[in-house]
Amino acid sequence: MYLRIIAFALTALLIGITPVHAGNIYQVTSQEGDKTVTYEVRFGGGKIMDQYTAFDPETKKFVYLQWKRSEAKPTPVMKVWDHHTGETISLYKFPDVQNPLPVIPSIEAMKVCPLTGDKNFKAKLHIIVD
Structure with missing residues (x-):
């Protein structure tokens, strides 16, 4: 009996799985x-x-390029x-x-803190956005 309930729950879970797009704030x-x-x-x-993240060295700020998932992704300008x-x-x-910037694809790809030059910075997942 319990095996059937577990099997049913797992089947319902697998059928209901869809790709989830979530953003992370660190x-x-x-x-x-x-x-x-x-x-x-x-x-x-x-x-x-969806969005791309970059760091602008002129303003010393992280910047974001956003677009609707139903639309085409932005194309590079160069x-x-x-x-x-x-x-x-x-x-x-x-x-x-002012100037075009490269995308920072993830927190794992960021090897140096752009604000301080610290290579041993700590990043903690703070919020997950859906």
Whole structure:
């Protein structure tokens, strides 16, 4: 009897599974000498919207390029070749930013805190957005 209930529950769960698009907001803590710097940065979107994240060195702020999931993803405005890695990097026009910027795809891809230069910064998942 219990085996049937468990099987039914698992079947209902598997049938009901759909791709979930969630964004993550991380709380980042970084050191700049003796000073501790804490801020939030967002990656990904929700069910209706998606977004790219970048850091603007001119304003020293994280910036976001958002679009509806029902629409096409933004296209790069230009591409540059990185002579250190041999990769071609796409640059996008972000709102209220003068120059095109590369996308930071995830918190894991961010190896250095852009505000402090700290390579040992800590990132803690703070909020999940759907």
